Amino acid sequence: MASALGMLEEREAAARVRVEGLREEAARLAEVLEAAEIELDRRVIAREELVKVRDPHTADHQVR
Template sequence: MSASSVEGCAVASVPGMLEEREAAARVRVEGLREEAARSAEVLEATEAELDRR
């Protein structure tokens, strides 16, 4: 295998690695958004409870 072939493989794998990292980051972001929404619901319920007191 020539040096250019090895470099070509390495370069080809970088976009793939970046796509995998981006996909994982999107999954994490979605999980964080869901967690934030749950926290906002709890906060809203807690504030409503305090307002009734």
């Protein structure tokens, strides 16, 4: 039984290492996503401002 228990403990340890690695990757991806969302927001604002400057009378009617 010690052998079976040892194998289960090894698999558990490996699973813990994998989970921790995935958590780290998820945190990194959350940062990348946040940066991409900020960039998208800036580009939307820039486009909206350009529309306002080019034709202030129709800027309020633009579809987002």
